Amino acid sequence: MSKKLTKNKKKIIDKIYKKKYSLEEAIFLIKEIDFVKFDASVDISVRLGIDIRLPHQVVRGTVLLPHGTGKNVCILALVPKNKESEAKKAGADYVGLKYIEKIKSGWTDVDVIVATPSVMNQLGTIGKILGPKGLMPNPKMETVSINPEKSIEEIKSGKITFKADRYGIVHASVGKVSFSHKYLLDNLEKFMKIIVRNKPSTSKGSYIKSIYLSSTMSYGIPLDLKSFVNK
Structure with a gap:
């Protein structure tokens, strides 16, 4: 059984890095490469073209995900x-x-x-x-x-916070692998819309440098930036 799993994993890894995926394709693939025995989180990592040393280029905010995160937030x-x-x-x-x-x-x-x-x-x-x-x-x-x-109710129903780290990368969990394709798509589109809206006015060049989608303990799937408004 473990040999078969390793074979499957190798096939998936080879597949992942052959191209960049649309958001829709990546969601299907994330479900395919999920090998853990629990309901894994679906995570997004967005590398931004910002200078995090400048206070006015710090990207942070909140997103009320339409379908929540699937987690019970304490x-x-x-x-x-x-x-x-x-x-x-x-x-x-x-x-x-x-x-x-x-x-x-x-x-x-x-x-x-x-x-x-x-x-x-x-x-x-x-x-x-x-x-x-x-x-x-x-x-x-x-x-x-x-x-x-009101803040408590919104957080319990799916509001998340985000902030670019010292490398200019925003990380967030946007649902569970068990979510339907539509639920994940809705959550991810809402998240990216808010990230784009939070572009600092002083940011020069490409704002969104790269985006990866992954699940807990899975490999990151590179997304095609054409799926998003890259202002």
């Missing part, structure tokens, strides 16, 4: 007492400022932290813990809000 709501009940109803897994002390002790078992502007001055002491993990609430990522319930 949310901590750092909100004042009068907002706790609404945050719980909206779907927050953990609620309350008591978690600040827990974070000081090293606890960070959440995917996203949502906060109100009124509590941000209390988070300075845990900034060094949350910052490196990408958990610090940020108005640009819409995780600092006067309406935290």
Whole structure:
């Protein structure tokens, strides 16, 4: 059985690097090359023509994926007492400022932290813990809000955040291999539309340099940039 799998893998690898694929073709291929025994995530990596040393060329933002990510996102709501009940109803897994002390002790078992502007001055002491993990609430990522319930509901229903790394690459999970072709296509098209819309006005030359689609532990499939508006 393992020999057959290795043969299949070799065939797929040979196939992948013969050309660049349209988004539609890549989605079919991603399902074909998925050999893991769990429902793998579908990930996209977009290399951008930006100079990340310049603050005004940092590409970051949020996308509300039409069909969600297929993941159960664990949310901590750092909100004042009068907002706790609404945050719980909206779907927050953990609620309350008591978690600040827990974070000081090293606890960070959440995917996203949502906060109100009124509590941000209390988070300075845990900034060094949350910052490196990408958990610090940020108005640009819409995780600092006067309406935290809305933010929580949107995150639970499929809103993701993105930010170009130090190499100018944006990485994001946009669904699961088990998603239908249409669901993955809808999510990917929405994601790329927002990436294109976030092009810095000072960015020169080609904005989108390369795009790869992959699933958990799979090889990256190179996409044909003609599938997208390359402004």
